[in-house]
Amino acid sequence: MEHDDIIRQLRGLNVLVLHPKDGDAEELLQQLNRIGCRANAIWPPPSCPSDTADLTFIEVREKPYDGITNYLKLTADRPTLIGMAGYESPSVLQNLIDLEVDSVLAKPVRPYGVLSSIIVARRNWQQSKRNEKIIAKLKSKVENSHKMNEAKLVLMKIHDINEDQAYRAIRQQAMTYRKTIAEVAESIIESNTLLHNFVAKKASDDDDLSEGP
Amino acid sequence: MTLTSSDKPWTVGVLFSQTGVTSIIEKSQLKGTLLAIEEINEAGGIEGRDISPVILDPVSDVKQYRIYAEEMLANPDLNVIFGCYMSSSRKEVLPVIERQNGFLFYPTLYEGFEYSPNVIYGGAAPNQNSLPLAIYLLENFGSRFYFVGSDYIYPRESNRVMRNIVRQGGGKVVGENYLSLDARREDFEWILEDIRRVSPDVIFSTVVGMGTVNFYTAYHESGGDGFKLPIASLTTNEAEVAIMGRGAAAGHITAAPYFRNIETEENARFLGKYAQKFGSVEDVTSCCEAAYSQVHLFANALRLTGSTGADQLRAVLRGAEFEAPQGRIKVDSDNNHTYLQSRIARLGTDGEYRVEREAVRAIKPDPYLAVPTLNDWANAPIGTN
Numbered sequence: 001m002e003h004d005d006i007i008r009q010l011r012g013l014n015v016l017v018l019h020p021k022d023g024d025a026e027e028l029l030q031q032l033n034r035i036g037c038r039a040n041a042i043w044p045p046p047s048c049p050s051d052t053a054d055l056t057f058i059e060v061r062e063k064p065y066d067g068i069t070n071y072l073k074l075t076a077d078r079p080t081l082i083g084m085a086g087y088e089s090p091s092v093l094q095n096l097i098d099l100e101v102d103s104v105l106a107k108p109v110r111p112y113g114v115l116s117s118i119i120v121a122r123r124n125w126q127q128s129k130r131n132e133k134i135i136a137k138l139k140s141k142v143e144n145s146h147k148m149n150e151a152k153l154v155l156m157k158i159h160d161i162n163e164d165q166a167y168r169a170i171r172q173q174a175m176t177y178r179k180t181i182a183e184v185a186e187s188i189i190e191s192n193t194l195l196h197n198f199v200a201k202k203a204s205d206d207d208d209l210s211e212g213p
Numbered sequence: 214m215t216l217t218s219s220d221k222p223w224t225v226g227v228l229f230s231q232t233g234v235t236s237i238i239e240k241s242q243l244k245g246t247l248l249a250i251e252e253i254n255e256a257g258g259i260e261g262r263d264i265s266p267v268i269l270d271p272v273s274d275v276k277q278y279r280i281y282a283e284e285m286l287a288n289p290d291l292n293v294i295f296g297c298y299m300s301s302s303r304k305e306v307l308p309v310i311e312r313q314n315g316f317l318f319y320p321t322l323y324e325g326f327e328y329s330p331n332v333i334y335g336g337a338a339p340n341q342n343s344l345p346l347a348i349y350l351l352e353n354f355g356s357r358f359y360f361v362g363s364d365y366i367y368p369r370e371s372n373r374v375m376r377n378i379v380r381q382g383g384g385k386v387v388g389e390n391y392l393s394l395d396a397r398r399e400d401f402e403w404i405l406e407d408i409r410r411v412s413p414d415v416i417f418s419t420v421v422g423m424g425t426v427n428f429y430t431a432y433h434e435s436g437g438d439g440f441k442l443p444i445a446s447l448t449t450n451e452a453e454v455a456i457m458g459r460g461a462a463a464g465h466i467t468a469a470p471y472f473r474n475i476e477t478e479e480n481a482r483f484l485g486k487y488a489q490k491f492g493s494v495e496d497v498t499s500c501c502e503a504a505y506s507q508v509h510l511f512a513n514a515l516r517l518t519g520s521t522g523a524d525q526l527r528a529v530l531r532g533a534e535f536e537a538p539q540g541r542i543k544v545d546s547d548n549n550h551t552y553l554q555s556r557i558a559r560l561g562t563d564g565e566y567r568v569e570r571e572a573v574r575a576i577k578p579d580p581y582l583a584v585p586t587l588n589d590w591a592n593a594p595i596g597t598n
Contacts, residue, residue: 034548035581111328
């Protein structure tokens, strides 16, 4: 299904070629045209990216080219990247790693292989986008569960209740004030910290700021 | 490759199987090639030099195509090959051709998704035959398709394209089966049984070669009737119909750029000469016509370049036109495929194809059309006869 979509969307791709105007760039543009992609070649790379491409071919040499690194830095949404490399020397290979390309097109460019490199790059790019989303989700889940535990501990200590009661108390608050459980947990932790600071400053004061469930 | 001696012929390779599973169709391509060469030589050759074919028979064995292509190109006077039918044989020959910067004329319909600067593709790409055929079938027979094919690249890729079109048209593929290239008549029995069980609206066949004759004959013998439930195909042709007989052929449908009985001046002349040379026009097919036309495209190019070098030929072949038996054709200037006519014909009880629908002009080849959309349908200039 995933593959199907990548192939289906091929012709809708906005392709940018950041490569000096030579035989390789020419051959690539012609093949992109045969495939039916909308392709544009610009050299040197523009200093301010105008409309972002879905897929960008970049020249990769022994030395990183500032124009390309700057262009990529200024591009907010990282496009799918395909490195065009004419050498397989360690410095070129290192640049392929550093530029985080999704796949490689070997030079001299031949019509064969262009499609495959696009498909593999799109797949890798989509996968890494998907992974980023999943990681962000998992991160917030872990954070929330940390907060929840801490908040439960606070309530258990103050009210001398068990974990289950503490959990139900937090949930009840969340429902009453139409907040998420994480938000309630957060405010419990915050107020506890405040309270603690307050108590630490005026150790003798008697306070009754905590609310019942 | 420029030859110095003024009376030395232009040597070209001709690589079609004369024996084996795909020999029916490839023999017709061989004859089309030889007829065109004879015409050119009779008219005085190119720059006073004849075209001289080196003919080898790869016996429908895929590996043999590569071996013979290497052998041919080892001859320093030979740089151009006419040949190949099955995609698998073309894929064998391609690396050899590209490495030596040779040139291949490939006169066969295929599944698309290829471009080599060293090949001129003379047969239909899916947008020129699958697309119009699918529209015609959906309009006239219904939406439930049953796929039967030979088991190699072309049928599988061709069915992938067909499936996408059928789905977009609201249709459904209700069965899909593949048999080996050398399938015998009895090997089709279980498929025919399944077809009776599923009861589709149309059968789409990508069975090629001798299997075609066996499939249609088995269908006929099991009580199948082309006028009730037709088999539609992109490859079934006059040569195969002649072998299976009119009874087995009647009612079935083929989409192709050319049919033997179309009425153009060029076709009348072509058939006249063909009959004169080979005694009969019974085996003339669209692939034979493509082979014939490609030799003429080559000869016209050679007249301009005076050389069989790939770079020189490519430069003048791009955009080249030819008044072919099917109508005017043109080599696309970007993708080396050919603008072709598009026709859909049905076989009558007399075993003759009757064109039911045709494009009003040659259709531009679009070899990289992965998923045809409704727009692509609308762009196909189709007229009804």
